[in-house]
Amino acid sequence: MPIITFIDYAGVAVFAATGALAASRKQLDIVGFVFLAAVTGVGGGTFRDLILGVPVFWIGNRDYVLICTLVALVVFFGAHRVESRYKLLLWLDAIGLAVFAVMGAAKGMAITGSPAVSIVMGMLTACFGGILRDLLAGEPSVLLRPEVYVTAAIVGACVYTACDLILLPAQISYPAGFLAALAIRGGALKFG
Amino acid sequence: MPIITFIDYAGVAVFAATGALAASRKQLDIVGFVFLAAVTGVGGGTFRDLILGVPVFWIGNRDYVLICTLVALVVFFGAHRVESRYKLLLWLDAIGLAVFAVMGAAKGMAITGSPAVSIVMGMLTACFGGILRDLLAGEPSVLLRPEVYVTAAIVGACVYTACDLILLPAQISYPAGFLAALAIRGGALKFG
Amino acid sequence: MPIITFIDYAGVAVFAATGALAASRKQLDIVGFVFLAAVTGVGGGTFRDLILGVPVFWIGNRDYVLICTLVALVVFFGAHRVESRYKLLLWLDAIGLAVFAVMGAAKGMAITGSPAVSIVMGMLTACFGGILRDLLAGEPSVLLRPEVYVTAAIVGACVYTACDLILLPAQISYPAGFLAALAIRGGALKFG
Structure with a gap:
């Protein structure tokens, strides 16, 4: 499995875990876990595509789909254990956000060639899964919380x-965008 | 009109009626009836496609579109009569859910050939109309209620x-999925 | 720039402004302004397409995208000034609604040739941006307020x-639909 595929799967799994945790807070049944995990895991990329x-x-x-289902089952049967690791999960979520911001922007750039559209695509891919999760779970949207969530995604995509515009190779542009998004979101988690 | 088309129309009409009833509970005007009826009736299939x-x-x-409009008008001008038949409507809704779970899965299977994707499609087709209705009407999502709604859709699709995977003919696979979903949702209505 | 393009841009800008004002009411940061402005400005047309x-x-x-961003920045740095012109903005919003109802119906008619579908498209294009804005901002949907918002869009599209069906030229059908929607929405603002 190429490294980019592994990172992509990891991003989906991490977002799926946040969806399953939202289901846990709402005391849903196992199907609710799978549903919210899937919506959160693949929602942003679905809108992008x-x-x-x-x-x-x-x-x-x-x-x-299988990754999201598996993650939902793991959280369902081990939620008490995962719940106590909520801090770890926020950091994994930050990693997912950073990965998806860059991969969304890269896909947008590859298909449209427009920087403005690519930045929007990075933002959409990184944020829409979480927005859908909050809408469906009836929680206040991540948009309305005082967290630099969307900002981190936009900066990473930018x-x-x-x-990419100054023709740097992918080995540099991908990590640069990733680290920028992670630094901002991580800074907010640590000092916010 | 072939039987499958008739069933499809019936499913749309039944979901449209639940949307119009939500509009009735929110005391919307006639346009709100038509809007919620249309969103609920065709929303799930729209996402699927x-x-x-x-x-x-x-x-x-x-x-x-005409069916949804007609149903909305009938509910608008006769809501007091339909309201008193809410129990009948819940059962019609269960029938719609069962129909759409199977037809969504069948369309997913025909186009992608992937069982995992087909099950997700059955679930989406059956549930997304109702989820959109609840979001737009400002009611708690059907996802969060203790009803085996999504579960019934998934089981029917499965x-x-x-x-289909063991090559049973359509005359068996369609009714089998339909009856499985209906049995679970109906059981929840009767004994839940 | 042809007049139709100018009107289209103006419609997007006006809706983006209502999104930015919603962000202002929710006291979001600058990114929240841009996000809600973009969703409101292009959301309806995105669903249509x-x-x-x-x-x-x-x-x-x-x-x-640039127009939405610019409008969000203008509102962010001058919100106190715009806020005091809220009445002007409601009227601009009514103009945007009327423009989009007609342009959505025209695009639907050009592509599908079906009057029923075209009317739905006019309604979707005009209303979905505002519905998304309210969902994301956690405010009661415009659907649930006693305003003839959706009605105005439908009448304009009709x-x-x-x-168009009786083969009137575009120079007549566009203004006729526009004025019908504006008269209804404007009447509700003035006398509602």
């Missing part, structure tokens, strides 16, 4: 897009 | 997909 | 479609 007019990524690869 | 990358089903066939 | 199966309009033209 629909808007870009390309095939939705999880349609051609059943791994994504840094990636800028690197 | 968008994600599968096929033309949205109600674009090429105006019957669906049974259909399993029948 | 996805459902019609045509490329999303703002993907091929970065002007739309008038345009009717004019």
Whole structure:
């Protein structure tokens, strides 16, 4: 498995875990866990692909649905253990956010060639899963909380897009965008 | 009209009626009735088609929009009569859920060939209309109520997909999935 | 710039302003302003294009994203001034609603040829941006307020479609639909 695929799967799994934890807070049944995990895990990428007019990524690869289901089951049967590791999870979520901001921007850039659209795509991919999760779980949207969540996604997407525009190689632009998003979101978690 | 088309129309009409009843509870005007009826009636299938990358089903066939409008008008001008038949309506809704779970899974299977994706499609088609209705009407999502709604849809989609995988004919797989979903949702209504 | 493009840009800008004002009421940061402005400004047209199966309009033209961003910045740094002009803004919003109802119906008619679908498209284009804004901002949906918002959009789309069906030229059908929607929404603002 190439490293980029592994990182992509890890991002989906981490977001799915946050969806399952939201289901846990709402005391849903096992199906609610799977549903919220799947919506959160693949929601952002689904919107990205629909808007870009390309095939939705999880349609051609059943791994994504299986990963979300597996993560939901793990959280369902071990929620008390995961709950006590909520801090770890916030950091994993920050990693997922950073990964998806860069990969959304990269897909937007590859397909449209427009920096403005690419930045929006990075933001959408990173944030829409969480927004859907909060809407469906009836919690205040992450948008309304005083957290630099969307900001981190935009900055990551901007840094990636800028690197790409000045023709830096992928080995530099991907990590640069990733680290920028992670630094901002991580800083908010640590000092916010 | 072939039987499958009739059942499809009936499913849309029943979901549209639940949307119109939500509008009635919120004391909306006639336009609110039509809007919620249409969103609930065709919302799930719209998401299914968008994600599968096929033309949205109600674009090429105006019957669906007309059915939703007609149902909304009937409920609007006769709501007191329908309201007193709420129990009947819950059962009709259960039938709609069962129909759409199977038809969503069948469309997913026909287009992608992936069982995991087909089950998700059955679930989406059956549940997303109701989720949109609750979001727009400002009511707690059906997801958060202690009803085996999503579960019934998933089980129906699973049974259909399993029948299809072992090459049973459509005359068996469709009713099998339908009856499985209806039994679970109906059981919840009767004994829940 | 042709007049139709100018009107289209103006409609997006006006809706973006209502999104930014919602962000102002929720005391969001600058990123929240941009996000809600963009969702409100291009949300309705995005749904329209996805459902019609045509490329999303703002993907091929970065002007739309830039307009939303600019409007969000203007509102962010001058909100106190705009806030005091809320009445003006409601009227601008009514103009945007009327423009989008007609342009949505026209795009639906051009692509599907179905009057029923075109009216739905006019309604979706005009209303979905505001619905998304209210959902994300955690405010009661415009659907649930006693305002003839959706009605105005539907009437505008109906008038345009009717004019188009009896083969009136665009110079008549566009203004007729626009004025019908504006008269109804404006009447509700003035006398409602």
